[in-house]
Each structure stands twice: as C-alpha cells, then as structure tokens.
Amino acid sequence: MNNNHTLIIGGGIVGATLALKLAQNKMPVTLIDARSARDELAWQDVLSKRDARVYALSVASINLLSDVGVWQKIVASKRKADYSQMQVWQFNGMGELLFGESIHEKNRKNAAPEILGSMVEPTVIDHALWQRMSEETVSEYLTVIAGQKVVNMDWLSAGRGYRVTLDDGTAIEAALLVGADGRSSFVRQQAGIGLDTLDYNQTAICCAIQTEKPHQATARQAMLPTGTLALLPLADITDSDKANPQHWQSIVWTLPRNQALALLEEEDDVIANKLAAATNYELGAIQQIESIASFPLTAQQAKSYVADNLVLIGDAAHGVHPLAGQGLNLGMLDVQVLNEQLTHDFARSGNKLWGSNQTLRHYERSRRPHNSLMMHSFSALNWLFAGSLAQMRPVQQLRNEGMYRVGKIKPLMRLFAKQASGV
Known part of the structure; x- marks a missing residue:
C-alpha cells in the first residue's frame, strides 16, 4: 500500500460513507466490518421485514449520501x-x-x-451502501473485509502509522487508522482515550x-x-x-x-x-x-477525538440523547469535515502528508466543540x-x-x- 492508505474499523453507515468518499477521491482505503457479508438474496430477506428503527436523515446527510452515490439507490428502493x-x-x-x-x-x-x-430504516441505508461499495468505480480503491474483528493494534511510528491484526491472523498496516466502531469502540479503548459519560x-x-x-x-x-x-x-x-x-x-x-x-x-x-x-x-x-x-x-463524549495517526468519528467519538434524532447526522458531519480536512492538507503538502497530527487536530477543533454543544443542549432539554x-x-x-x-x-x-x- 502507498503512504496515504487509510484503514477504517467499523462498517456501519458512518464508516462506510467515509470509505466511499475517500475511494471516490482515489485514496486507497480498507474497511473492516465485523458483520458477516450478505449476498443479494440475504439482503432481500432482511428488507422484506419492516424495521421498527428509523434514522431521521437531515438534508446535509442526504446531500452527503447523494454525493457518494448512495441516496439515489435509497430513492429507487x-x-x-x-x-x-x-x-x-x-x-x-x-x-x-x-x-x-x-x-x-x-x-x-x-x-x-x-x-x-x-x-429511512437502517437496513435500507446499509443495503444501498453495500451496493455502492461493490461497484467498479470505487472498488479499485476500496477493499472491504467483512466478518472479521480487530484483535490487536500496534502503533509503529508517526511515519508508518498502525499495524492492525484481525482474528484470522491477517495483519494490515495503514498510515491513518479511523475508529468508526460505535459507542463501545475497541479503537478508542486500545488508544487509551478516556470517555465522559452521562x-x-x-x-x-x-x-x-x-x-x-x-x-x-x-x-x-x-x-x-x-x-x-x-x-x-x-x-x-x-x-x-x-x-x-x-x-x-x-x-x-x-x-x-x-x-x-x-x-x-x-x-x-x-x-x-x-x-x-x-x-x-x-x-x-x-x-x-x-x-x-x-x-x-x-450520552458520552471521547476526551479526545485524535491520537498519533488515529481519529475517531461517529458514535466512537460521541453519543447523544435521541430526543432530537441527531446522532447519525452528527456522525455524517464528522465524515464531511474529516474528508475535507484530509484532502485539503494532502493537496497543500504536495500529495505527501496524509492524516498528519495537524490535520487531525484541525478536525477535532472543528467537530468536538460542536458535538459537545449538541450533547449538552439535548441533555438540558431532557432536564427541562x-x-x-x-x-x-x-x-x-x-x-x-x-x-x-x-x-x-x-x-x-x-x-x-x-x-x-x-x-
């Protein structure tokens, strides 16, 4: 892999959307999804049932899904x-x-x-993401590993990033490691990042x-x-x-x-x-x-969103009260800001620096105060x-x-x- 390779752990909506965004920008990315892969027949069986859960996607989230070629599939469904x-x-x-x-x-x-x-029901979004990730226009730059869990993470150096070991013994090295693995994030725990909870x-x-x-x-x-x-x-x-x-x-x-x-x-x-x-x-x-x-x-908030060669997005970084239905939308804004910061700083460095500490800190300064404000606002409304x-x-x-x-x-x-x- 070249030196701008990104490894995303967590194949949910937020992680998969970032993977598609990077692949569309022709940036090599590997996505690790602990869930087993489904074929189209299995997907149709899941989709035949009504899901009681639903995500309230904001217009900004819809625009992002449209940008990566996923919203069009949801509309068609x-x-x-x-x-x-x-x-x-x-x-x-x-x-x-x-x-x-x-x-x-x-x-x-x-x-x-x-x-x-x-x-939109979660399974409907997941299916559209799976369809898009299988298409040739992104699969050249995107590798999806399904049904595997990360069992170990080793930081090598600022220049090399991380070596991650999967439960089948496979080792993968990446310059940038992204934790998109939910509220109980293994990545966050292994990085030693604390958590404020309510x-x-x-x-x-x-x-x-x-x-x-x-x-x-x-x-x-x-x-x-x-x-x-x-x-x-x-x-x-x-x-x-x-x-x-x-x-x-x-x-x-x-x-x-x-x-x-x-x-x-x-x-x-x-x-x-x-x-x-x-x-x-x-x-x-x-x-x-x-x-x-x-x-x-x-409600929870990671004490830091970043470490050397590592960044947290979505529920791995923050979780809010569902009263305003904004949890996923906050994660999608993470994706938008992180992608823009990564690609902007990469181009500015003459295509040399990918996921530098300065880049990641810019992302954290943009997103953490906003997410904190939202979390405390929802808590205050609940209290009120x-x-x-x-x-x-x-x-x-x-x-x-x-x-x-x-x-x-x-x-x-x-x-x-x-x-x-x-x-």
Missing part, C-alpha cells in the same frame, strides 16, 4: 419517508412548535413543500405502529413528564400500505428505566393502548404494533421536560412561556428548521 413538517408539543402545557410547511400550505401553493429530512436513568422503547389517522409527512415529538415520545413517519412497504398510505410510524418512547422495563412485560395490545393515550390520541387509535424493542439512554424537577411550577411556567413566544417568532422558527436540516 422507495423505502424512505420524507417529512416536510415537525410538530413539537408538551403535555398539559401551553405552546406548540411547528417547523416547516404543512400539507395545507403545500396545496395552497400548488407545489411540493421543502423537506426537512427523510426517515446516564439518564431512562430507557427508550421503540416499535413500529399503524395509526388510525395518516401522519401527513409530519414528524411529531411530545414532551412528556416521563420523557420524550417521538412519532416518525415510516415508508409504506406492502401493497396494503400503499393502498392506504402514511399510516405506519416508528416510535421512540423515553421512560424512566423501571417504568419502561415494567411496561415491556405487558402484552402488545396493552402497550399499544398506553402508547396511544400517551400521544393524547394525536393520530387516533393504534391499529397494529410490531417489533417492540428497548435500549438504555446515555422530564423528571421531578421539571414538574415544579416555576419550571413549567418558564417552559410554557418559552414555547409560546418562540412559536410566534417566524424568523426564529425558520432558523430552527434550517438548523434541523443541517445545511
């Missing part, structure tokens, strides 16, 4: 649900925030509304639901005393869905941990009824519920609406007045919508 409006309200409180254009505004203007983003003592219940009323391309979020409850549009995948569109949604319901675990012991119809009541029947009764799962909620302190009357009054007044300031609402889109 018809497994996306664009949303042009976001509704945020609080239970038993004043004020409602509406971002973007409603279906009525669209009809009045006789034009399609500008989208705020698109909801446990919310909350658990999120996620599932797919079919509602009585259509979602009308609107993402909804109720701010409840127990935590946030998000209703996110899902793509219609069956003939029955398409005959009666916009009735399936992904749910992320945040609850105190003990309350969530108790609810998960109930029958599906009991969970559905309690969920409908929690939404104040915003979309009527819940007619079907599928794929109920849960996960504990924590959920828990015993949030139910004190002075806090309630502050919240009510704030939401009411913000909702009346149209330029501010447009600014929030622009921030949500990531552009």
Whole structure:
C-alpha cells in the first residue's frame, strides 16, 4: 500500500460513507466490518421485514449520501419517508412548535413543500451502501473485509502509522487508522482515550405502529413528564400500505428505566393502548404494533477525538440523547469535515502528508466543540421536560412561556428548521 492508505474499523453507515468518499477521491482505503457479508438474496430477506428503527436523515446527510452515490439507490428502493413538517408539543402545557410547511400550505401553493429530512430504516441505508461499495468505480480503491474483528493494534511510528491484526491472523498496516466502531469502540479503548459519560436513568422503547389517522409527512415529538415520545413517519412497504398510505410510524418512547422495563412485560395490545393515550390520541387509535424493542439512554463524549495517526468519528467519538434524532447526522458531519480536512492538507503538502497530527487536530477543533454543544443542549432539554424537577411550577411556567413566544417568532422558527436540516 502507498503512504496515504487509510484503514477504517467499523462498517456501519458512518464508516462506510467515509470509505466511499475517500475511494471516490482515489485514496486507497480498507474497511473492516465485523458483520458477516450478505449476498443479494440475504439482503432481500432482511428488507422484506419492516424495521421498527428509523434514522431521521437531515438534508446535509442526504446531500452527503447523494454525493457518494448512495441516496439515489435509497430513492429507487422507495423505502424512505420524507417529512416536510415537525410538530413539537408538551403535555398539559401551553405552546406548540411547528417547523416547516404543512400539507395545507403545500396545496395552497400548488407545489411540493421543502423537506426537512427523510426517515429511512437502517437496513435500507446499509443495503444501498453495500451496493455502492461493490461497484467498479470505487472498488479499485476500496477493499472491504467483512466478518472479521480487530484483535490487536500496534502503533509503529508517526511515519508508518498502525499495524492492525484481525482474528484470522491477517495483519494490515495503514498510515491513518479511523475508529468508526460505535459507542463501545475497541479503537478508542486500545488508544487509551478516556470517555465522559452521562446516564439518564431512562430507557427508550421503540416499535413500529399503524395509526388510525395518516401522519401527513409530519414528524411529531411530545414532551412528556416521563420523557420524550417521538412519532416518525415510516415508508409504506406492502401493497396494503400503499393502498392506504402514511399510516405506519416508528416510535421512540423515553421512560424512566423501571417504568419502561415494567411496561415491556405487558402484552402488545396493552402497550399499544398506553402508547396511544400517551400521544393524547394525536393520530387516533393504534391499529397494529410490531417489533417492540428497548435500549438504555446515555450520552458520552471521547476526551479526545485524535491520537498519533488515529481519529475517531461517529458514535466512537460521541453519543447523544435521541430526543432530537441527531446522532447519525452528527456522525455524517464528522465524515464531511474529516474528508475535507484530509484532502485539503494532502493537496497543500504536495500529495505527501496524509492524516498528519495537524490535520487531525484541525478536525477535532472543528467537530468536538460542536458535538459537545449538541450533547449538552439535548441533555438540558431532557432536564427541562422530564423528571421531578421539571414538574415544579416555576419550571413549567418558564417552559410554557418559552414555547409560546418562540412559536410566534417566524424568523426564529425558520432558523430552527434550517438548523434541523443541517445545511
């Protein structure tokens, strides 16, 4: 390999997107994915089932996926649900925030509304990435090793970078090592990078639901005393869905941990009824519920994003509360900034320096403060609406007045919508 070889550990959406971006720039890159490879038949079997989880892709993330030739495949699959409006309200409180254009505004203007983003199931994005990585235009520069785990990392020198050993004994050397291997990042641990963590003592219940009323391309979020409850549009995948569109949604319901675990012991119809009541029947009764799962909620931030010849991106570097659905979008911004910094500094050095410490520090200075601000902002919002302190009357009054007044300031609402889109 030549001296600008990059090794990415972690074949999820963030790692695979960076790999494609580098390969498109004709930079040799190897991607290690611990998951076993699937053929097209296996992919179709996975895609035949509705995934209760969904990613709220911002316009900036969509633009990046389009740039690497992946979004076009997602569009062709018809497994996306664009949303042009976001509704945020609080239970038993004043004020409602509406971002973007409603279906009525669209009809009045006789034009399609500008989208705020698109909801896409993780497996749909993974499949599109896999398809793109197999194409000849990138495969010349991209090597994908699937079904292998990294068992050892040795830093050789600033000039040589890392030697990484896989569980089958294969050794790979790279000038730059990228950790894109998630919240429990092996790369971060092996590099000796510490982690700041915050446990919310909350658990999120996620599932797919079919509602009585259509979602009308609107993402909804109720701010409840127990935590946030998000209703996110899902793509219609069956003939029955398409005959009666916009009735399936992904749910992320945040609850105190003990309350969530108790609810998960109930029958599906009991969970559905309690969920409908929690939404104040915003979309009527819940007619079907599928794929109920849960996960504990924590926030975390790596104490450093970089070390000699090593950089962290995505969840390996940071993890935020899901109340605003921005976790993946922050990781995609990492990809955009890191790629730009790498290619800019490489060209400026006369195509000699790849992934220098100066380059990596520039990336860290750009991304870590922004991600920290987002993490603490989401934590503050969670504190403002959920828990015993949030139910004190002075806090309630502050919240009510704030939401009411913000909702009346149209330029501010447009600014929030622009921030949500990531552009």
